[in-house]
Amino acid sequence: MGDIKVGIIMGSQSDWPTMKEAANILDELGVAYEARIVSAHRTPDRLWDYGKTAVERGLQVIIAGAGGAAHLPGMMASKTRVPVIGVPVQTRALSGVDSLYSIVQMPKGFPVATMAIGSAGGANAGLMAAGILALQDEALAKRLDDWRDALSASIPEAPSDE
Ligand code: RP5
Numbered sequence: 001m002g003d004i005k006v007g008i009i010m011g012s013q014s015d016w017p018t019m020k021e022a023a024n025i026l027d028e029l030g031v032a033y034e035a036r037i038v039s040a041h042r043t044p045d046r047l048w049d050y051g052k053t054a055v056e057r058g059l060q061v062i063i064a065g066a067g068g069a070a071h072l073p074g075m076m077a078s079k080t081r082v083p084v085i086g087v088p089v090q091t092r093a094l095s096g097v098d099s100l101y102s103i104v105q106m107p108k109g110f111p112v113a114t115m116a117i118g119s120a121g122g123a124n125a126g127l128m129a130a131g132i133l134a135l136q137d138e139a140l141a142k143r144l145d146d147w148r149d150a151l152s153a154s155i156p157e158a159p160s161d162e
Pocket of ligand 1: 010011012013039065066067068069089
């Protein structure tokens with residue numbers, strides 16, 4: 001099994017700015033990951049191979065982002081028991097509500113942990129993945145606690161005019 005425990009997959013190059021939010025968080029927390037373009041519609045065989053080999057390759061969390069008819073996270077969840085975190089990418093036509101509905105409403109038996117639409121969802125997917133891995137990694141748990149404390153400390157108690 002490899003050192004990479006998180007797979008970040010996305011339907012298109014155009015999803016990368018959103019999914020890079022997850023990658024940035026994982027970089028900050030010192031979590032190794034891989035990033036791949038895996039499209040449910042354009043590269044279905046790649047999706048199947050990725051899902052089929054995820055467990056044996058040692059992946060413990062898959063973060064999957066897609067926009068529009070966003071079938072990638074659900075299809076990946078149907079192919080592997082590795083937990084899938086879904087990120088609905090914001091779209092021009094329907095603002096990402098299409099992506100959200102495509103990802104969140106999974107049938108019983110094949111869950112996708114669905115994040116918020118867009119960049120906040122991307123970042124939160126990274127934090128969620130880190131939180132899952134931190135259950136069995138004390139050093140990562142400490143880094144994640146420190147990250148959360150720093151965020152809290154950065155929030156002022158009173159609003160300013162600037
Ligand atoms: C989806 O279609 C992708 O996940 C992306 O969000 C959307 C648009 O893809 P491009 O046309 O930009 O490649 O499959």
